Amino acid sequence: MSTRLAELKDISIQFGDRPLLEHINMSLHQGEIVTLIGPNGSGKSTLIRTLLGLQSPTTGDVIRHATLRIGYMPQKLHIDPTLPLTVRHFLGLVRGVDKRDIRPALEKVGIPHLEQAQVQVLSGGETQRLLLARALLNKPNLLVLDEPVQGVDVNGQVELYHLIASIRDELNCGVLMISHDLHLVMAQTDTVVCINQHVCCSGSPQHVKGHPAYQALFGVPGAEDSIAIYAHSHDHVHDDSGEVVEEGHVHSASCQHHH
Amino acid sequence: MLELLMRALMGGLGVAAVAGPLGAFVVWRRMAYFGDTLAHSALLGVALGFLFDINLNLAIIALCIGLALVLVTLQKKHIIATDTLLGILAHSALSLGMVAVSFLDHVRIDLMAYLFGDLLAIGQGDLYWIFGGGALVLLLLVVFWKPLLAVTVNEELAKVEGYPVEAIRLLLMLLVALVIAVAMKIVGVLLITSLMIIPAATSRRLSRTPVQMACLAGVIGCLSVCGGLWASYQWDTPTGPSVVVCAAMLFLMAYTWPFRKTA
Numbered sequence: 001m002s003t004r005l006a007e008l009k010d011i012s013i014q015f016g017d018r019p020l021l022e023h024i025n026m027s028l029h030q031g032e033i034v035t036l037i038g039p040n041g042s043g044k045s046t047l048i049r050t051l052l053g054l055q056s057p058t059t060g061d062v063i064r065h066a067t068l069r070i071g072y073m074p075q076k077l078h079i080d081p082t083l084p085l086t087v088r089h090f091l092g093l094v095r096g097v098d099k100r101d102i103r104p105a106l107e108k109v110g111i112p113h114l115e116q117a118q119v120q121v122l123s124g125g126e127t128q129r130l131l132l133a134r135a136l137l138n139k140p141n142l143l144v145l146d147e148p149v150q151g152v153d154v155n156g157q158v159e160l161y162h163l164i165a166s167i168r169d170e171l172n173c174g175v176l177m178i179s180h181d182l183h184l185v186m187a188q189t190d191t192v193v194c195i196n197q198h199v200c201c202s203g204s205p206q207h208v209k210g211h212p213a214y215q216a217l218f219g220v221p222g223a224e225d226s227i228a229i230y231a232h233s234h235d236h237v238h239d240d241s242g243e244v245v246e247e248g249h250v251h252s253a254s255c256q257h258h259h
Numbered sequence: 260m261l262e263l264l265m266r267a268l269m270g271g272l273g274v275a276a277v278a279g280p281l282g283a284f285v286v287w288r289r290m291a292y293f294g295d296t297l298a299h300s301a302l303l304g305v306a307l308g309f310l311f312d313i314n315l316n317l318a319i320i321a322l323c324i325g326l327a328l329v330l331v332t333l334q335k336k337h338i339i340a341t342d343t344l345l346g347i348l349a350h351s352a353l354s355l356g357m358v359a360v361s362f363l364d365h366v367r368i369d370l371m372a373y374l375f376g377d378l379l380a381i382g383q384g385d386l387y388w389i390f391g392g393g394a395l396v397l398l399l400l401v402v403f404w405k406p407l408l409a410v411t412v413n414e415e416l417a418k419v420e421g422y423p424v425e426a427i428r429l430l431l432m433l434l435v436a437l438v439i440a441v442a443m444k445i446v447g448v449l450l451i452t453s454l455m456i457i458p459a460a461t462s463r464r465l466s467r468t469p470v471q472m473a474c475l476a477g478v479i480g481c482l483s484v485c486g487g488l489w490a491s492y493q494w495d496t497p498t499g500p501s502v503v504v505c506a507a508m509l510f511l512m513a514y515t516w517p518f519r520k521t522a
Contacts, residue, residue, distance in 0.1 A: 054415055054418060072415070072419040082286050084471070085412065085469060093417075095422055
């Protein structure tokens with residue numbers, strides 16, 4: 001087994017009397033891609049926020065290896081429109097960054113032409129790439145990606161996943177990412193962890209796909225590629241013309257969180 | 260007369276040069292209402308300063324920082340929406356200040372001067388405060404520019420990258436408190452925030468980088484002081500409000516002028 005980078009030991013988090021996470025155990029290794037899946041409100045984001053130290057667990061320990069350097073890619077980037085900020089400036093904010101590394105990082109994620117663009121005008125896919133570049137500039141041995149393909153069309157998603165996999169190959173870093181859609185990440189993922197407050201099942205993608213707990217959460221066998229899963233893994237509803245309907249999100253019977 | 264005007268001009272320029280750049284952060288972080296709340300509470304600081312016979316500037320700074328800490332603590336508890344909380348604190352502090360001042364019958368306080376400022380009443384000692392305090396604020400802004408901006412852009416990224424986010428946030432509050440204490444003489448508690456926000460908002464239209472925006476906000480603030488002082492001299496209008504009106508006019512000009520789009 002390669003070097004262990006971080007470990008979550010029996011993590012539980014309560015918010016009021018509502019459990020967000022229950023007895024989570026998990027470890028992350030150099031060179032390994034771990035994908036977290038789970039329905040909305042299952043605690044995926046809470047879990048990685050705990051690993052990052054942005055949220056402290058009610059009980060349990062987060063053990064970080066001495067050499068651990070995390071490159072974090074948040075789900076969204078909101079920068080107030082009153083703040084004029086170019087892509088280059090944004091990347092220059094990384095703590096202790098060498099300015100000469102900015103250009104290569106932009107080239108690596110495929111947006112060198114946007115160096116002087118204002119961050120607020122970037123498209124969804126460009127913003128994700130920018131965030132990835134920022135994570136890389138932190139010289140990580142563990143990349144933590146919170147829904148790295150959010151707001152990106154299917155072709156773009158495939159490209160981004162390939163990019164992430166190639167970065168893993170090049171840096172031999174560990175990767176922990178949250179995904180809504182297991183099917184697109186499968187090819188690159190080593191381990192899938194399916195959570196719904198607790199760890200439902202984990203293992204290789206094939207193993208998880210066949211696991212009863214996964215099927216209970218994500219639909220019936222044989223229907224993985226169909227609409228059932230597609231509708232399930234989004235937190236918004238589409239009307240007939242494909243426009244997003246703004247009210248609430250859909251739940252399945254297995255999704256047990258409260259509002 | 261000329262000496263009086265020169266002192267007023269120097270004091271005004273000193274305050275504007277600092278309030279502008281700090282104002283940029285207030286705008287970026289949407290702290291306008293927060294600044295207002297601290298400013299309103301400054302009057303209470305004045306009353307307490309008189310009551311315990313301590314330096315007024317120190318009393319104001321101490322009170323602002325105290326209030327800022329209370330605010331942060333209450334905010335974390337999520338008892339009530341932040342803007343409601345700010346509204347409650349701002350107006351309670353202001354009212355409490357006015358009530359406290361009314362108890363001080365042994366000192367005569369020019370309430371109007373504290374509410375709206377009196378540029379022409381600036382003394383030599385005030386100038387030292389303005390330039391000393393102002394220089395300190397500018398120095399801290401320059402030294403901590405990168406962490407301040409990183410925390411402003413995205414606190415979570417900054418924290419993961421190892422910036423001391425809490426300390427930086429506290430620093431920013433300290434800076435706002437300092438500027439309020441220093442600027443109070445010029446524009447008064449009710450108008451201080453405008454001197455931070457309006458020049459910064461004006462300069463947004465003309466800048467492409469954060470540094471540009473901050474520096475230009477200082478310059479625009481200084482122009483407003485010059486214009487306001489001139490108008491005050493010309494038409495015998497109150498100086499503080501004249502400066503703010505001037506700043507507002509510059510803002511309108513910047514946003515109606517048909518510039519080529521910069522950003």
